[in-house]
Amino acid sequence: MTANPIEGAAGRARGPRWLWSAGALVAGALVALGVQTQGASAADVAATAPAADCRIVAGLRGAEDIATDPADGLVFVSATDRYAMRAQSAAQDGLYLLRLGADSDTLTKLDGQPADFHPHGISLFRGKGGRLTLMAVNHGHGGASAVILFDVRATGGRVSLSERRRVDGPPMVSPNDLAAVDQDRFYVSDDRTGKLLYFDGAGLQAVASGLKTPNGVAVSADGAHIYVAETTGRAVQAYRRDATTGALTAESRLALPSSPDNIDVAPDGALWIAGHPDVGAFMAYFRAPTAKPSPSQIFKVTMASGLPKSASLVYANPGDEIGAASVGAVMGRRLLIGTTLDAKILDCGLPTRGTG
Numbered sequence: 001m002t003a004n005p006i007e008g009a010a011g012r013a014r015g016p017r018w019l020w021s022a023g024a025l026v027a028g029a030l031v032a033l034g035v036q037t038q039g040a041s042a043a044d045v046a047a048t049a050p051a052a053d054c055r056i057v058a059g060l061r062g063a064e065d066i067a068t069d070p071a072d073g074l075v076f077v078s079a080t081d082r083y084a085m086r087a088q089s090a091a092q093d094g095l096y097l098l099r100l101g102a103d104s105d106t107l108t109k110l111d112g113q114p115a116d117f118h119p120h121g122i123s124l125f126r127g128k129g130g131r132l133t134l135m136a137v138n139h140g141h142g143g144a145s146a147v148i149l150f151d152v153r154a155t156g157g158r159v160s161l162s163e164r165r166r167v168d169g170p171p172m173v174s175p176n177d178l179a180a181v182d183q184d185r186f187y188v189s190d191d192r193t194g195k196l197l198y199f200d201g202a203g204l205q206a207v208a209s210g211l212k213t214p215n216g217v218a219v220s221a222d223g224a225h226i227y228v229a230e231t232t233g234r235a236v237q238a239y240r241r242d243a244t245t246g247a248l249t250a251e252s253r254l255a256l257p258s259s260p261d262n263i264d265v266a267p268d269g270a271l272w273i274a275g276h277p278d279v280g281a282f283m284a285y286f287r288a289p290t291a292k293p294s295p296s297q298i299f300k301v302t303m304a305s306g307l308p309k310s311a312s313l314v315y316a317n318p319g320d321e322i323g324a325a326s327v328g329a330v331m332g333r334r335l336l337i338g339t340t341l342d343a344k345i346l347d348c349g350l351p352t353r354g355t356g
Contacts, residue, residue: 293323
């Protein structure tokens with residue numbers, strides 16, 4: 001998700017430049033690179049592969065990323081209203097706790113968040129003794145971006161955040177998503193430069209380059225592999241990771257029939273990846289919330305020795321149930337679908353076949 005192409009492709013938009021990398025920059029970058037803007041065929045876009053027993057969690061726009069903690073049953077949601085941010089800050093923006101109920105779900109905005117906070121990608125790390133760290137990419141309304149590290153405090157059923165550290169400055173230009181590897185270290189995608197950066201606890205350095213709009217980032221449970229969604233490359237790139245230095249070695253690349261967004265790693269090691277099959281519809285929806293919603297897809301990627309092997313389409317919808325899906329996160333037998341632009345989260349039961 002680069003920063004400049006959409007300014008020509010989408011017209012005379014207003015608001016901070018970072019806003020475009022939050023969603024519609026995918027479309028702009030595709031146009032600039034000459035990639036087919038329809039993405040999948042008309043038949044693929046119109047196809048519907050519904051998940052079971054879906055219910056809508058309404059009232060929160062732009063729930064772009066979701067991080068889960070199966071140990072304590074916690075679900076964290078990153079939300080930014082990208083329509084409101086064109087002119088002013090949106091009061092709803094921030095990090096939320098999603099509590100899953102038998103009959104309904106509830107969203108609670110977490111205490112302890114800084115001012116001018118409009119989160120993008122998030123990553124959760126559980127350390128020794130159950131210590132939780134939540135990291136978030138933040139795009140300030142003035143244009144400055146940073147990665148903010150929070151300690152998660154959960155006492156007596158109450159969950160709150162405490163900011164511990166802030167990482168910004170070069171070589172980070174347009175951070176999109178990140179993957180925490182411990183309480184202090186992380187990888188972060190930079191969609192504008194095509195690089196994957198590594199923060200070793202002291203400084204940032206590029207560890208991979210030449211990526212085609214790096215977007216979602218994830219780490220395997222054993223910490224041995226890093227996965228990056230290339231939005232304009234329509235693929236997921238896998239790297240072997242040196243746990244001591246953070247250095248990466250490219251190992252495999254799996255093509256996808258869609259423009260991938262965020263990546264969730266399930267407990268069984270499978271990757272769950274949201275995709276945008278119709279970039280033209282994505283652009284239209286980004287320009288106006290009254291436009292026909294962008295189609296949504298969720299893929300499950302099976303693994304072999306820590307590397308992506310094959311992708312199967314688990315969920316697909318033309319956009320009427322949920323538009324512009326950006327993440328599919330697994331929690332038990334639930335599939336939680338977030339979106340860059342729509343005003344909802346979808347909570348679905350996993351299909352009984354082919355999902356592990």
